Every structure is written in structure tokens, then in C-alpha cells.
Amino acid sequence: MLKYSLRENLLTxxxxxxxAQVQDVRSYSQDEVIDLMMRRGTTxxxxxxxxxxxxxxxxxxxxxxxxxxxxTPLFNTSFSVSGxxxxxxxxxxxxxxxxxxNMNTGSALRAAVKSVRTEKVEAAATGPYITEAVDVVSxxxxxxxxxxxxxxxxxxxxxxxxSDAEQGVFLILExxxxxVKCTVVAENKPARVMVMIPADIAHGTYYVEVRTKLxxxxxxxxxxxxxxxxxxxxxSAQA
Numbered sequence: 137m138l139k140y141s142l143r144e145n146l147l148t149x150x151x152x153x154x155x156a157q158v159q160d161v162r163s164y165s166q167d168e169v170i171d172l173m174m175r176r177g178t179t180x181x182x183x184x185x186x187x188x189x190x191x192x193x194x195x196x197x198x199x200x201x202x203x204x205x206x207x208t209p210l211f212n213t214s215f216s217v218s219g220x221x222x223x224x225x226x227x228x229x230x231x232x233x234x235x236x237x238n239m240n241t242g243s244a245l246r247a248a249v250k251s252v253r254t255e256k257v258e259a260a261a262t263g264p265y266i267t268e269a270v271d272v273v274s275x276x277x278x279x280x281x282x283x284x285x286x287x288x289x290x291x292x293x294x295x296x297x298x299s300d301a302e303q304g305v306f307l308i309l310e311x312x313x314x315x316v317k318c319t320v321v322a323e324n325k326p327a328r329v330m331v332m333i334p335a336d337i338a339h340g341t342y343y344v345e346v347r348t349k350l351x352x353x354x355x356x357x358x359x360x361x362x363x364x365x366x367x368x369x370x371x372s373a374q375a
Contacts, residue, residue: 139257143292147267159257200237209244213237264346264363266291271369272330280370281307281342284335286322289346291363295326296348302360303348305331310341310368333371341368 138158145155164172170185178185199206206213219233241249266289270277273285281287289305296303298321305318318331329346344365349357 138252138254140254141257143265147290208242210242211245212240212242214240262293262351263361264291264293264348266294266344266346266363266365269344269365269367269369274372278365278367278369280372281333282372283333283337283339285333287318287331287333287344288323289329289331289344289365290327291346293326293348293350293361293363294329294346295324295350296329296346297350297356298324300349303350304346305329306345306347307333307337307342307371308345308364309338310343315345316342337371339371341370343368 139160140156140158142154143157145153147155166189167186170182170189173185174182180188196206200213203215205215214237216236216238217228217233218236219229221227221233268278268290269281270288270290271279271281271285272288273282274280287305296305298304301317304321307316307318308314309316316334316337318333320332321330322332323330346363347360349360351357
């Protein structure tokens with residue numbers, strides 16, 4: 137059973153529009169999948185199945201490294217190359233171009249998803265929820281930030297008490313977990329917050345967090361609630 141809840145859709149102009157958010161999805165590791173396979177009464181041992189899947193994974197990896205696409209009942213792969221080429225005589229440069237693997241569901245998964253049963257549940261989250269992070273300097277959406285630039289966050293329950301040192305917008309370094317607070321606040325509303333990225337912030341990959349003690353009705357509580365944006369952002373040099 138796939139459980140979902142509804143929340144306000146802040147990306148459309150209609151005030152009553154809602155969007156679904158999947159809740160409490162159970163995930164299975166490869167070892168757990170193997171255990172489920174063994175319950176079907178196969179004559180293979182668990183070690184045999186694990187070894188077979190290991191070889192399968194290695195072959196898929198080798199085919200991909202060779203630039204080949206793979207089509208299976210579970211997934212289909214293809215390639216794309218991103219980056220700007222300087223004229224028709226330019227060639228691929230790893231410093232400027234990137235190869236990406238694109239994956240689509242295969243026939244078996246497409247058939248399986250048609251049988252998914254859904255159940256609507258109430259959302260338990262009461263903390264900040266970030267739907268979009270925009271670097272105003274570059275215009276980049278959900279990918280990067282500019283040191284010394286402006287970060288615009290869109291979401292719900294984002295407002296915080298700027299006079300409280302424990303509340304606000306924080307950038308959490310992926311490597312090490314160090315937190316940098318954005319102390320200059322340009323806008324502080326429940327659905328949108330704008331802050332300045334510190335000019336001296338170290339380059340690297342960061343997660344954005346909004347920390348607040350305010351409730352949706354504007355009242356303040358004692359417990360800090362944290363909302364972290366799911367996508368990591370790369371901090372670049374000041375423009």
C-alpha cells in the first residue's frame with residue numbers, strides 16, 4: 137500500500153490546489169530482496185543468488201562504462217552529454233562536459249506500478265518544508281549558490297524569529313556537517329524567505345535548513361523544528 141498525504145501546492149496560482157507527498161515508503165536492500173527470493177523455494181542457495189546478482193551488477197557496470205545502453209524488464213538506460221562545446225571542432229573535456237546515464241522503467245516495472253494500491257493519510261510533519269531553492273545571482277534553481285549572493289526559498293512554514301540565534305536559514309556543509317548561518321534576512325514569510333549567502337563561506341556542497349520555533353498560526357513554541365531541502369547545493373565564488 138502506497139501511503140500519501142496532501143499539502144498546499146505553492147507552485148500553482150490557484151489557492152486551493154494541492155499536491156501529493158508520499159509517506160512512509162518501505163525500502164529494501166539487496167540482501168533483503170535475496171531473502172524474499174529464497175522464500176519462494178528456489179533450489180539455489182543464498183550465496184548462489186548473491187553471487188549471481190554481483191556478476192549481473194558487474195556486467196551492467198562494464199557495459200555502461202563501454203558506452204552501451206542496457207534494456208531489461210526492470211529498466212532501460214540511455215546516455216546524454218551536457219556542457220557547451222566551442223564550435224564544431226571542439227571535443228569532450230571532462231572539466232567542461234558531463235556524461236549522464238538516463239534511466240526509464242522497463243516493462244516489468246511499468247506493469248507492476250499499474251497494480252499499486254494507494255491510501256490517503258494525514259501528514260504528520262509540522263516543520264518547515266522547502267520546495268525550491270533559487271540562487272538569485274545566477275538564476276540557478278535547486279543546483280547552486282553564489283557566495284555573497286541572495287538565496288530565495290519557497291515552501292511552507294518557513295517563517296522564523298530572526299532575533300533568535302537558534303532560528304533562521306543555515307547552510308550545512310555536506311563534508312563535516314558544519315553549519316553556517318545566513319544572518320542577513322531580506323524577506324521572512326511563511327511561504328517565501330530570502331537571505332544573503334555569507335561572502336566568506338567556503339566553497340563546497342551544502343544542504344539548506346530552515347530552523348524555526350514558530351507555528352503556522354504565527355505563535356511561538358519552545359521546540360525547534362527543522363526543514364532540510366532534499367537536494368545538495370554547490371557554493372561557487374562570488375560574482
